Structure formats: structure tokens, C-alpha cells
Amino acid sequence: MNEPRRAGRPVGPPETRPVPTPPSFAPAARRERARSAGGVRPARRRRGGQRLPERAIVFVGPMAAGKTSLGKRVARELGIPFVDTDAQFVRKYGPIAEFFVTHGEDEFRRREAEVIAHELAETGARIVALGGGAVIHEGTRALLAEHPVVLLMTTQEAVLRTANLAKRPLLRDDPSAWGRILRERRPLYDAVADVTFRTDRATKDQLTERTSRWVAAQGRKAWRERNRARPHTPSSEPVKESRSDD
Ligand SMILES: Nc1ncnc2c1ncn2[C@@H]1O[C@H](COP(=O)(O)OP(=O)(O)OP(=O)(O)O)[C@@H](O)[C@H]1O
Ligand SMILES: O=C(O)C1=C[C@@H](O)[C@@H](O)[C@H](O)C1
Numbered sequence: 001m002n003e004p005r006r007a008g009r010p011v012g013p014p015e016t017r018p019v020p021t022p023p024s025f026a027p028a029a030r031r032e033r034a035r036s037a038g039g040v041r042p043a044r045r046r047r048g049g050q051r052l053p054e055r056a057i058v059f060v061g062p063m064a065a066g067k068t069s070l071g072k073r074v075a076r077e078l079g080i081p082f083v084d085t086d087a088q089f090v091r092k093y094g095p096i097a098e099f100f101v102t103h104g105e106d107e108f109r110r111r112e113a114e115v116i117a118h119e120l121a122e123t124g125a126r127i128v129a130l131g132g133g134a135v136i137h138e139g140t141r142a143l144l145a146e147h148p149v150v151l152l153m154t155t156q157e158a159v160l161r162t163a164n165l166a167k168r169p170l171l172r173d174d175p176s177a178w179g180r181i182l183r184e185r186r187p188l189y190d191a192v193a194d195v196t197f198r199t200d201r202a203t204k205d206q207l208t209e210r211t212s213r214w215v216a217a218q219g220r221k222a223w224r225e226r227n228r229a230r231p232h233t234p235s236s237e238p239v240k241e242s243r244s245d246d
């Protein structure tokens with residue numbers, strides 16, 4: 001069931017700092033600049049001026065659940081940037097599998113948490129996909145409390161069918177470790193998630209649509225809450241209540 005796990009968890013008021021206006025350069029140049037700035041791929045223009053949470057919408061979940069592939073699609077659907085913290089890590093420190101061999105997992109977790117904290121400090125609506133083990137870090141979990149968090153869940157069977165194990169150091173030598181690792185981490189995923197989607201039970205297109213709808217509903221909810229919190233401030237836009245938003 002794709003039901004919110006912690007319905008009503010406050011996402012907090014959207015940031016008021018404006019998102020920097022992109023300069024009117026040629027798209028190719030903008031794409032290149034964004035790529036070298038840390039993995040933020042420019043996305044299609046935000047659809048229909050819709051309200052979205054003005055902060056990172058974070059995708060978490062076990063290895064190969066689909067955070068990167070679905071994250072990219074949802075970002076594109078909503079017209080906002082996509083960031084993958086694994087990719088940012090690689091840009092900064094080199095391949096993750098090699099980092100594990102040279103420095104060990106503890107050092108990887110420390111560096112990974114720094115990369116994530118840096119990314120979550122940025123304002124503006126965007127999709128941020130975390131590495132599968134990012135929730136292990138207590139500091140990261142604390143930061144996630146301020147963001148809408150989507151948990152993508154799947155099964156070992158589905159992962160072993162689709163994932164490229166060579167790129168996943170914790171699975172490469174022992175693919176069946178997936179289930180054991182998930183059992184250990186499951187309470188951490190559940191603790192940070194606002195909603196869960198099963199990626200083994202739907203197509204990528206279906207999931208893109210459902211997840212995008214959920215993200216858009218969070219934006220509308222945050223906007224209504226902000227307006228409710230300021231009853232004496234006249235708004236230039238009327239508040240539209242819709243039960244289907246929640
Ligand atoms: N709904 C889906 N249906 C079929 N295949 C999927 C679905 N979602 C993801 N996949 C496939 O599963 C594989 C893993 O996806 P992806 O790399 O996005 O996972 P991830 O959660 O980012 O993994 P990691 O934790 O290692 O970063 C990919 O081959 C992707 O195409
Ligand atoms: O689940 C994990 O511990 C990991 C998942 C990947 O996304 C990478 O962050 C790395 O391979 C570790």
C-alpha cells in the first residue's frame with residue numbers, strides 16, 4: 001500500500017529565500033555548468049506554476065530500490081532539479097567501491113553524511129536521492145526531519161533481477177546480503193519516511209506519476225499551512241481547499 005506512514009508530520013514552512021533565476025544562456029551551456037557544480041541537472045520548467053515544497057524532497061531506501069532512476073523521472077515530471085548524493089560523493093572522492101576498499105565503511109559514512117548535509121542546506125524545490133545506507137547516520141536522520149521523505153521499498157528477488165551488482169560494494173560478493181541489510185535498516189527507513197512506494201509492484205511510469213502527485217500535494221499542504229499560520233496577512237492569491245490534495 002502506498003500510504004503515508006506519518007500523515008500530518010509537519011514539513012515546515014517553505015523557505016522564503018528566492019531560488020536563483022537561471023541566466024538566459026543556451027541550454028547546453030547551462031547543463032554543463034550545472035553538472036560541474038555538483039550533479040544538479042537542469043530540469044524542464046516547473047509545470048503550471050504549481051506549488052512545491054521549497055526544499056529538498058528526499059528519496060531513501062535500500063540498495064537498488066530505484067531511488068536514482070525514479071528520482072530523475074519525478075524531477076523531470078515536476079520540472080525541478082535532481083541531485084544524487086552518491087554521484088556527488090563520486091565526483092568528490094572517486095568510485096564508492098574503491099573508497100570502501102581504501103578507507104573502509106566508517107570513513108565512507110562520515111564523508112557521505114557531510115555531502116548530504118551540504119546538499120540539504122540548499123533551499124529550493126528539488127529531488128535528492130540518497131545512498132542506500134545514508135539513514136544509518138544519526139545526524140542525517142535528524143536533518144531529514146525537516147524534509148518530505150519518500151521511502152522506496154522493494155524485494156531481494158526484484159533487486160537481483162534488475163540491479164548492476166558490480167557497482168554495489170556491499171552486494172558484489174554476497175548478493176543475498178540485501179535481505180539481511182534491509183532487516184537491520186528497516187526501522188531507520190520507517191523512522192524517517194513520510195510515505196512509502198513499492199517499486200517492485202508497479203512500472204516506472206506508474207511510480208513516477210504517483211510519486212509526483214504526492215510531492216505536489218506536499219507543496220500545496222505546506223502552502224496552506226503557511227497561510228493558516230498567518231491569518232492576518234492578506235494573501236494576493238486565494239486559498240483553494242481540496243480534499244484530494246492530502
Ligand atoms: N519500478 C521499477 N521497475 C523495474 N525496474 C526498476 C524499477 N525501479 C528501478 N528499477 C531498476 O532497478 C535498478 C536499480 O535502480 P536504481 O539504480 O535507481 O536504484 P538505487 O535505489 O538508486 O540504488 P543505490 O542505493 O545503489 O543507489 C535499475 O536497473 C533500475 O532500472
Ligand atoms: O546501502 C548502502 O550501504 C550503499 C548504497 C549505495 O547507494 C552507496 O551509497 C554505497 O554503495 C553504499
Ligand SMILES: [Mg+2]
Nearest residue numbers: 067068086129
Ligand atoms: Mg542510486
